[in-house]
Amino acid sequence: MLLIISVILTCLVALGLVKLIDKFLPSGARPVVSILLWVATFFLAYLIYESVMKPIRFDEAKNERYKVAVQTLIDLKKAQLGYKKVNGEYADSFDKLVAFIDNGTFDIITRKDTTIIDRKKNKAFNLTVNEKGEGGFFKDTVIINKIGTVSVKDSLFSGNDRYKRLNSVKFNEIEVPVEMKTGFVYRNETKLPVLEATIDKNALLADLDQDLLAQENKVEDINEINGDKVILGSLVDVTLSGNWPKRYGNND
Numbered sequence: 001m002l003l004i005i006s007v008i009l010t011c012l013v014a015l016g017l018v019k020l021i022d023k024f025l026p027s028g029a030r031p032v033v034s035i036l037l038w039v040a041t042f043f044l045a046y047l048i049y050e051s052v053m054k055p056i057r058f059d060e061a062k063n064e065r066y067k068v069a070v071q072t073l074i075d076l077k078k079a080q081l082g083y084k085k086v087n088g089e090y091a092d093s094f095d096k097l098v099a100f101i102d103n104g105t106f107d108i109i110t111r112k113d114t115t116i117i118d119r120k121k122n123k124a125f126n127l128t129v130n131e132k133g134e135g136g137f138f139k140d141t142v143i144i145n146k147i148g149t150v151s152v153k154d155s156l157f158s159g160n161d162r163y164k165r166l167n168s169v170k171f172n173e174i175e176v177p178v179e180m181k182t183g184f185v186y187r188n189e190t191k192l193p194v195l196e197a198t199i200d201k202n203a204l205l206a207d208l209d210q211d212l213l214a215q216e217n218k219v220e221d222i223n224e225i226n227g228d229k230v231i232l233g234s235l236v237d238v239t240l241s242g243n244w245p246k247r248y249g250n251n252d
Helices: 002-024 030-087 094-103 119-124 152-157 210-217
Strands: 105-117 138-151 168-171 174-177 179-187 190-200 229-234
Touching: 030 094, 030 105, 030 152, 030 168, 030 190, 030 210, 030 229, 094 152, 105 152, 138 152
Parallel strands: none
Antiparallel strands: 105 138, 168 174, 179 190, 190 229
């Protein structure tokens, strides 16, 4: 709408100038001046058009690349959660993570809630009970049985091999590395694994308008990716949330 209004105003100004030329300039000079004015008018209209379209094109290109970057981090999160489920910590290298997906397995288990005799409590109260526990205490428990295994690859990445390219984001000719760090934090004397993965926005958008890129790095908006990086997780908090809005993908 702003573009249309600007172009219309420019054309109206040009028409006004043409009318003035027709009224006050000598007839011999009118054609040359009119042509110059029309050229200047079209050039001004072009500049206005570009000033409006430049951020639009930037946002379109940015959004396409962010979607690819976020999908990579979502895949990384899925792979690392699978690794942590089996190993109790996050993989500290992409090679280790890929090897786990290629060769690892998940146990298939069943869980059954049941009630059993609480022999320890019965003994504490000097209770003698029969084999059915009649007259004594019982407690709730869960019986877990392993009934088989399933490959990690089939479980997490059935039908695709995106997990082999989790170390970088590629968009056309641009390829940006995914920086991944792992560690541990302590909460109430409990050692907990943490993970942080980042993608540099400056590298991902390097071929776009640099002024708009500088503005992008300073954005503060709940509907945008704030800061100069796309981030998954944290090395100081026990979280695997992302810093992107949900329009790019699940960030929980």
